[in-house]
Amino acid sequence: MTAAKISTTASTSARPVPSYLELREQLSRRDRSLRDKVVSLEEAASFVHDGDSVGIGGSTMSRTPMGMIWALIRAGRKGLTCSRSIVSSDGDLLLASGACDHIVTSWFSQGILWGVSKVMRHHVESGKAKFDEWSHMAMGMRFRAGAMGVPFLPIRSMLGSDVRKQRPEAVEIDCPFTGEKILLVPALNPDVALIHVQRCDAYGNAQIDGLQFMDIDLAIAANKVILTTERIVSNDQIRRAPDQTKIPFFAVDAVVELPFGCAPHECYGINEPMIRHMEHYVSLVNKEPVKGMAQYLERYVHEPKSWNEFLALIGMDELLEAARAGKSIYDA
């Protein structure tokens, strides 16, 4: 049998994987008791600190915690490192507002319908922001390792590619059992996870309908979890269908009730993407990534007095159409 041959330890320039005791220590400091965690959107923003590593739930234009991201930008957060399975216009907003200067993901643009994001290009090509690229499965296994309390997981992709060459944090070894080459991807335990769900109780027992993406691993891996939810329901209602509960309350630190909290992105069974607003957004920012983005942030993020006022700017017609299309997933 071939002995495990660690060709190199991960580059020291990369964000280190915390030691197991450090990870346990961070968790033991949290108040994990069964308690009411409901806060306002503004209060929830204070759970995130400048420079934090932030894991974002959902994928592309689906179940994106847009309301929470919107609130972090309004609160003036700086220097965040944001990780997500696939990043859409949420990444544009985070970079252009100055809230984030480092994105860790497998794919970053607004969506395939609109080509390449000029906002992403502007920030990454000029060196204003970093975009670390991992394969989609690698992102999943990084969150999973974080959720499992182990420092890495082995994967069979990325090998041989330039995606792998750009990531010295990943370590190639000869498998101690088979002798085959395999890639170890480091655990990702974000300081805080932002996740939007269809319903949860005041304690944070969260039910997710439809596509769950990487959100369960992300929630368990993170050192703090902020949930935004379409509805807060009673604990009795959660207990009627415990098989639908995907995130346990003890992993959750804050709960915000935020209807249409993914707008203009979609939330399974609630609303499809608000495509007209997205098209308005994309035409504005892909024409002029700096000026257009500044205009968008001013009008849609900073000026509205509340999330509801932002929804009003999207418009009743579009909101209702998106909601109608969202519910149609349950049609026969």
Place this chain on the structure above:
Amino acid sequence: MPRAHSHTAAELLTILSARQLSDGQVVFAGVGIPLLAATLAQRLRCPGLTILFEGGVIGAFIEPGKLPPSTNDQRCTKRANMVLGSAEVLLLLQRGYVDVGFMGGAQIDQYGNLNSSFIGDPEKPKTRLPGTGGGNDIASLAQMIVAMKHEKRRFVEQVDFITSPGFLHGGDSRRASGLLAGGMFRVVTDLAVFGFEPTRGRMQVISLNPGVTREQLQDNTGFVLEFSAHPGVTEPPTDHELKMLRELDPERLYTA
């Protein structure tokens, strides 16, 4: 033979790549033309084709006129057999349950390596592209069909950056890098259909699309073309194929 009437390059690409799939296969499809072509194959000839999406869907059955804007949207789940986590569906690929991976690409080279990350020097890129998504995973682990527009700047001798591996530098280099399964099977373009020579892993013309000459194909390709022993001529799209495709994508979301 049914006469092909006018169609767009994207329609031709969708129809020709749909023909590469067979009934009973499990196909992992990317967004855009692959999603549309797999759906078209399902409607035309392969009712038992199982489509997987990286958003976490098994057995997708996309509704005509309701194409999803990504493979992570709720529209992908309608009438599916199973909805699961993104990591779970990618692990099925790693376990070996997927017969065919099916995706598009921005740039490809003679060994079938795909680039969707950088144009120009990655250290000082002329253009930062969106990146791999699940592309690297699919190309690392499954037999691949790639559908893409044929342009000289897209068909290059060596890609600027290997996002999704083909046969890397040819010969045994793919296997030697630790990629033990999968590899390039077909590349379908609006000008021709390609396979790969088994020992060197180099792209070869299998058939030219109707009306395309060898010279025209070479003029639009950035490396010296190789032809298989008896290259054929691709059957043109039939009226039935075009009609079904236009029912699926009436707004020409993917086939403009």
